[in-house]
Amino acid sequence: MPIITYRDALNQALREEMHKDDRVFLMGEEVGVYNGAYKVSKGLLEEFGEMRVVDTPITELGFAGVGVGAAMVGLRPVVEFMTWNFALLAIDQVVNAAAKMLYMSGGQFPMPMVFRGPNGAALQLSAQHSQAWESWLAHIPGLKVVTPGTPYDAKGLLKSAIRDDNPVIVLEGEMLYNTKGEVPEEEYLIPLGKAELKREGSDCSIITSGKMVLVAMQAADTLAKEGIKIDVVDLRTIRPMDVEAITTSVKKTNRAVVLEEGWEICGIGAQVVDYIQRDCFDHLDAPVIRVHQADVPMPYAKMLERAAKPDLAKTIAAVKKVMYLEA
Amino acid sequence: MASKKKSDPSGDATLHRELLHSMILQRRFEEKVAEAYALGKIGGFCHLYIGQEAVGTGVMSELRHDDYVITTYRDHGQALARGMSARSVMAELFGRIDGCSRGKGGSMHLFDRSVGFLGGHGIVGGHVPIATGVAFAIKYRGGDQCIVCFMGEAAVNNGAFHESLNMAGLWKLPVVYVIENNRYGMGTAMNRASSIAEMYKRGETYSIHSEEVDGQDVFAVREAMSAAVARARKNYEPTLLEIKTYRFMGHSMSDAVSGTYRSKAELEEYMKRDPINLLKAKMTADGTMRENLVAEIEQEIAATVQDSWDYADASPEPPIEALYEDVLVETTSDTTQEG
Known part of the structure; x- marks a missing residue:
């Protein structure tokens, strides 16, 4: 079985799901031309073009909301936050919009979307860049929250998150991107909600x-x-x-x-x-x-x-x- | 500038009747809402649109069925103008199962997928990025629809507004941002909240076609909207319209109409330009008004509004099982694909 990094496992998940479903697109800061701040989106712009791999201005609140709007009318956005620390600027869209739209519309508007990015402390990045947001996000009804710990889990959980018809938060470990593990070549999914x-x-x-x-x-x-x-x-x-x-x-x-x-x-x-x-x-x-x-x-x-x-x-x-x- | 064809009504009696009907329906419906609120039939926050009807009617009258609308918590009038039934709106306000949001949303969160009404939203400015995302999706699919995003003038000082306009201008997205400038963000006059007086100028800094419109004149609203919609459909170009209007009621049902932040004299001055009276006068002047027309419309609407009340009153409250419904959807392999 191939041994690949957590970063490449996520990249494979994105690539496979974007091939499978043309409603899936990736947006965020530096995801395109720069190939991703952590290189998770490496090669995707070249492969899918700029309508599906969208470099945004540094406006977390704005582009998270763009993702919500696109999901509301049936696209399946994957919104990347360069880190979850920056997502605090966008939390209104995650909590007040994505998580509640289905409920407050009486079931009319599902939110098939993913918010993902690195979470938790790395090394010596100090207070504003070193935080784990699990409990904040898991507090909110209407969201699903996944936290892959291995390359195998990263790929399987991200693929399931993209296919889920609800807003799914994917908390990737900033210190995990370089870690390696076995990831099979054949397709697999990991069910959400199962330990x-x-x-x-x-x-x-x-x-x-x-x-x-x-x-x-x-x-x-x-x-x-x-x-x-x-x-x-x-x-x-x-x-x-x-x-x-x-x-x-x-x-x-x-x-x-x-x-x-x-x-x-x-x-x-x-x-x-x-x-x-x-x-x-x-x-x-x-x-x-x-x-x-x-x-x-x-x-x-x-x-x-x-x-x-x-x-x-x-x-x-x-x-x-x-x-x-x-x- | 926009073409002049719409500003010259040229005797289109059917159209004018429809516009008048739409505006009077909003007015009478909301008067009934105020009555229901006083009786405790409606709870929570409830923001009336009275005085601003020409904006909702004028904007909606230029849209196609497959276009989208998203708005603020002051959403009853726009919902009706977009074609949602008075029954479904009143039932929602009463918190009943037959409401447009099945009693889960209330006054501030009216939704109707069947007419592309993407909700009333409760956080000032919060829905502006969402509108931008809908416009992104339209362009992503190569469609020729547009989305209209209503907001109050207080939203234009908010970061979400600026972030959205920047992306819409940068990416060329088919969105019409409609600022309904009713002069007060709750109780704060705009000149006490904004560093500039002309709100539409905020759009120019993002390379967005921006203009000022008289919001009490339904034809002026239509003319500006017509051009904006054409820009969106043909070239994926965004537009910002600052539509100047005035609310004749308080910010919400729990707040005084005048006396604290605005004077009675000011209110009376603005009420001289009641959009319904202006339309009636225009129709009289151009010959599209006929004897008994207003009485006919009023009679028809009185029946519609009373029917909506009766319907809402008879509709059951959501069953207790509904409490846990619609938090999440069951994911299926065949998810809905929208055109």
Whole structure:
């Protein structure tokens, strides 16, 4: 099976879906002539022309709304934000328009569109460029939110997102674009709303998604050497969340760590813990622990940034704590 | 400049009757809406269009059935002028299942796919990029439709407006932006909110054909719209029309008609140019008015409006199951393809 980067997996998904359906088009800053700020759209302008690969001015609110309008009359736009940090300027279109149009029109106007781009912290980009937006977006009824953690998932989830008739948010990991993994040549889709058990174990569950899947897998590898077997549940989709996958795992292991990239307060982990306490109360052998970013804007200095981010050491410590083991 | 053919009514009695009917229907319908609001039949925010009817009627009268319209929360009059039934609008205002948005939208969110009415929208300026996207889609498909985007003059100070006009001018999109300049953004006079007095000039900086129009004169509106629509259909060119009008009621039903931010004297001065009276006078002058015409129209409309009330009143409230419907659609492999 070919091994390709997360970036190329996304590129393949876009190319395949644009070939399949001429209503699909890509728009955003630098997606065309520049081939994408992160090269996700490399070669697409040449292949599909400027009506379908649209370079926009730096006007997130404006072009997100252009996508909403195009979707309203039956096109299937893929709107790229150079990063999700910039999408805050466009949040009115995502929340007030895309997410609500179907409902407030009494079902008359579906919004078959995708908003996608890199999410979360990279390295030393400091406060305004280092944020994970999952919980903001997953809060909104009318949206679906996916967070692929591997090249295989990136391709399969993006293809499903483009084919979905609802507005789908695709949060790509900024630090994941160069990561590699197996991606089959034959076509496949990954269903939205379904988690994947990335690794099977019986001692403790780590429930996570997106970039943190890699951290969870590393933690599982490390802990395996000490004889601790981890169940890694990759949510893949944050909304709608696969509650059954979470509770099945926790009922098996009786212990859980919830690992997320974003902040603690009202974070994704809070929701996961709520599902666990509702459905697994009698199965728990220890309180659930959350691992997340420190409750501060992201600092620039290397050492402070490292201290702010959720990482391998913090995850391992959390697992040991819920297992009542010495760190 | 636009051709003069439309400004000379030249005795087109049928057309004039239709225009008058459209404007009086909006007026009487909204008077009934005010009554229903006072009785608690209608809830929430409710913004009346009274005084601005010539804008809605004049603009819609130049559109084809396959064109699109998108607007603000002050949308009842435009919905009727676009051909939505009084029944479906009144039922929506009453929050009933037979409303145009099945009782989910209310006064500010009237939608009707069958006539390309893409909604009333509640965030000032928020729908202007959406209109631009509809125009993008028309061009993407190589169609010859256009979209009209109504907005108040307060929206032109908003970033969404400027971002949209820049893209429409840059990409040449078939959109007609209609600023209904009724002089007040809620209670703030435009000269206290805008650095320039002539709103249409905002369009010129984006290479968009822009002009000022008398919004109390339905023929002036038609003339400007006719040229704008032609530009959109033939050359994918956008237009900005600043249509000057005045609202005779408060910003919404919960706000005083005059006394705080505008004087009674000012209101009375503007009411001398009531668009319905101006049309009647013009028809009398050019011979297209006949005896009893107004009485006939009024009688017909009174029946239509009362019928809409009765219909809305009899329509059931949405069933409780509707609460969770229409949040998402079930995706099928064969998704609707629009022409």
